[in-house]
Amino acid sequence: VTVEERLRELEDREEIRALHVSNADALERKDFAAYAELFAEDGVLAAQLGGATGREAIRTLLEEAIGTDPDARPAAFHLVANPQIELDGDTARTRVLWVYLTHDEGGQPIILQLGHYDDVLTREEGRWRFQRRDITRDFGRSPLT
Amino acid sequence: MSDDLADRLQALEDQQAIWRLFMDYRRALDRRDWEAYSQLFTEEGEWMGNLGRAKGPAAIKELLENVPAGEFFDPQQGADFHLIANPEITVDGDRATSESTWCFITRNDEKEQPLLAMIGHYVDVLVRDGDRWKFQRREAYSDIPLTEFDTS
Numbered sequence: 088v089t090v091e092e093r094l095r096e097l098e099d100r101e102e103i104r105a106l107h108v109s110n111a112d113a114l115e116r117k118d119f120a121a122y123a124e125l126f127a128e129d130g131v132l133a134a135q136l137g138g139a140t141g142r143e144a145i146r147t148l149l150e151e152a153i154g155t156d157p158d159a160r161p162a163a164f165h166l167v168a169n170p171q172i173e174l175d176g177d178t179a180r181t182r183v184l185w186v187y188l189t190h191d192e193g194g195q196p197i198i199l200q201l202g203h204y205d206d207v208l209t210r211e212e213g214r215w216r217f218q219r220r221d222i223t224r225d226f227g228r229s230p231l232t
Numbered sequence: 233m234s235d236d237l238a239d240r241l242q243a244l245e246d247q248q249a250i251w252r253l254f255m256d257y258r259r260a261l262d263r264r265d266w267e268a269y270s271q272l273f274t275e276e277g278e279w280m281g282n283l284g285r286a287k288g289p290a291a292i293k294e295l296l297e298n299v300p301a302g303e304f305f306d307p308q309q310g311a312d313f314h315l316i317a318n319p320e321i322t323v324d325g326d327r328a329t330s331e332s333t334w335c336f337i338t339r340n341d342e343k344e345q346p347l348l349a350m351i352g353h354y355v356d357v358l359v360r361d362g363d364r365w366k367f368q369r370r371e372a373y374s375d376i377p378l379t380e381f382d383t384s
Contacts, residue, residue: 090241097244168315171255184315186337186346198346201313201337225313226339227346 111165119149127216134222163189177210200227246323266296273367281372312338326360351376
């Protein structure tokens with residue numbers, strides 16, 4: 088293994104971790120244009136609220152289901168944790184835990200739902216992007232229902 | 233490549249390998265895969281926490297297999313999650329020490345709502361074992377609710 092390859096692996100892992108944080112950040116800001124940009128051109132999103140292929144379709148799906156007002160109440164955010172990253176050249180697979188935090192009527196923090204992301208990532212034009220993201224809720228309930 | 237560069241690269245790789253060890257541990261724990269879990273410890277590796285203490289993979293596996301149902305965690309896999317955060321890892325050659333935070337999230341059966349059931353921290357001694365890292369000692373403390381055990 089060359090120094091170049093060892094460095095590349097460290098850089099890849101760091102960039103992929105940052106991709107997951109950018110994704111949670113875009114979701115928190117309800118900036119679904121930025122969210123969709125994190126996907127490959129023909130990327131696939133498979134979520135409980137529906138599925139979409141391609142950036143434009145992903146953006147439309149999320150804007151219609153969730154809305155675009157970053158100040159909508161109740162306030163909520165996604166905590167992403169436990170990243171597991173398997174690298175294979177220009178492809179990677181990741182599993183990440185997500186925790187949806189919001190508050191109850193009294194203002195106390197609560198975990199409304201949690202689950203995990205299963206992702207296939209691809210290096211496209213020198214950047215890692217989501218080729219496919221499957222979102223699974225393990226327990227709790229959606230704020231949209 | 234100068235020794236200095238090689239050392240810096242090695243230090244980053246070691247930190248990441250240790251984080252992956254924590255992820256392997258968490259995954260085995262949440263899957264109740266005690267065989268995989270116990271193999272993350274060296275032959276002399278020791279675990280201690282709420283469930284007791286054990287030394288060596290075979291004894292650690294036996295300890296975990298015999299946790300009474302309903303005590304601390306549901307024996308059924310998939311009903312809860314550990315979330316690992318705030319890793320502080322210090323590598324010194326073939327040894328390392330670390331502290332990290334763990335959160336234990338369970339299912340509230342009545343409401344189907346996730347519940348933050350416990351928060352604690354790990355204090356670890358790690359050693360390089362061939363081409364990977366293993367636990368030489370893991371102390372699993374519960375801070376909320378506070379429980380105490382003998383670490384001597």
